Amino acid sequence: MIDIHYSDEVQIAKLDGAPLVALESTIITHGMPFPQNVETARRVEAEIRATGAIPATIAVLGGALHVGLSDGDLDALGQAKDVMKLSRADLPVAIASGRTGATTVAATMIAAHLAGIEVFATGGIGGVHRGAEQSFDISADLRELALTPVTVVSAGAKAILDLPKTLEVLETYGVPVIAYGQDPLPAFWSRDSGLMSPLRMDTAHQIAAAQRLRAEMGLSGGQLVGNPIPAAAEIPLAEMQDVVARALQSADAEGVSGKHVTPYLLDRIFKITQGRSLEANIELVLNNARLAAEIAKELSKMR
Known part of the structure; x- marks a missing residue:
């Protein structure tokens, strides 16, 4: 061991x-x-x-x-x-x-x-990259969610990814995708991705109970909880879509590819938003930590 x-x-x-x-x-x-x-x-x-x-x-x-x-x-x-x-x-x-x-x-x-x-708090998960139909660039995070029994609290997948394809792959793998306290799936910097979440739960107790039941039923894998960024810290989706498009254009123009794409895009987004993206990132991670702690407390009570 x-x-x-x-x-x-x-x-x-x-x-x-x-x-x-x-x-x-x-x-x-x-x-x-x-x-x-x-x-x-x-x-x-x-x-x-x-x-x-x-x-x-x-x-x-x-x-x-x-x-x-x-x-x-x-x-x-x-x-x-x-x-x-x-x-x-x-x-x-x-x-x-x-x-x-x-x-x-x-x-x-x-x-x-x-x-x-049993519980893990992060900012955003990896997913299906734009252009994956040619590059086959899909994060190992998605497959891990199907294999390892840990509930992951995130603010959704980063908006630089192909969100509809990311959701589709998670569905194919049988991963429960749960929006916390709302119907739309959050998109990291934005509370609403424009996509409806397959599942919704409104309390930490419900999320913990679902995790316990998965174990009792012998189901592999974990759960992905989409916890929307606090409203005061969000960058609305329409604004982020324009920012991401500009960052992608810069990446194409400079020939950025492979594992260098994500760090390049995040740096460009930071500069375009004049630091707001990083401030939002910090607030959403803190928010996810709070919810993850509440879920962990509920799981502890159920032992």
């Missing part, structure tokens, strides 16, 4: 049966510059604690899988260079080769499940 390094806080929570919420680490290494990345990570962890659960930020440090990071670990990771971006394919390689890596949605789900954590 793989050796997992638990932080003291997470170890105590596991012994006490306290509610735990997993957090990814790519937002620290690939999402923001230092020190804003570490400050944001600490804010998200504090939000989970304030809601009554324990945060467990996940990363691979020097070949060791860590579930829960100390202040020193967070600082070191936030300033580290040449950090691997880990998905399902890369996670064992990073551990075996003694590397340092930050976990994406897929890798965080795998590690959370290994650690017995």
Whole structure:
């Protein structure tokens, strides 16, 4: 069995049966510059604690899988260079080769499940990229949701993706896609993607109960919860569609392709919106952390 390094806080929570919420680490290494990345990570962890659960930020440090990071670990990771971006394919390689890596949605789900954590808060999931009918560029996050029994709380898929195709793939994989408190599926920076969600739930208790029933019925995979960004922080869909279109045009003009597309687009969107996209990103992650903590508390009560 793989050796997992638990932080003291997470170890105590596991012994006490306290509610735990997993957090990814790519937002620290690939999402923001230092020190804003570490400050944001600490804010998200504090939000989970304030809601009554324990945060467990996940990363691979020097070949060791860590579930829960100390202040020193967070600082070191936030300033580290040449950090691997880990998905399902890369996670064992990073551990075996003694590397340092930050976990994406897929890798965080795998590690959370290994650690017995049932809920994971993130910003937005990966999905089907535009032009996937030629490139076949589809995030491993979607398949992971069909395999690993973790409830993922996000603000939907990023609007730079092909949202209708992303929803279609999730349906094909049998992944429950649940909009929280509304009928439309949220689209990361925007509360309404223009697509209706297949499912709607209005309470953390309902979401937790559905997860318990999936396990009792022997159904594989997790749940995807689309938690709309707070209204005061959102960038409306019509505005974001124009921003994304401009960013895509720039990417085409500069010949950006493959794994470089997403970071390029996010940087262009940040510049076009004069930083509003990053401010919205931070607010939606905090909002997702709160809901994930509520779901974890409900799951804890059901044990």
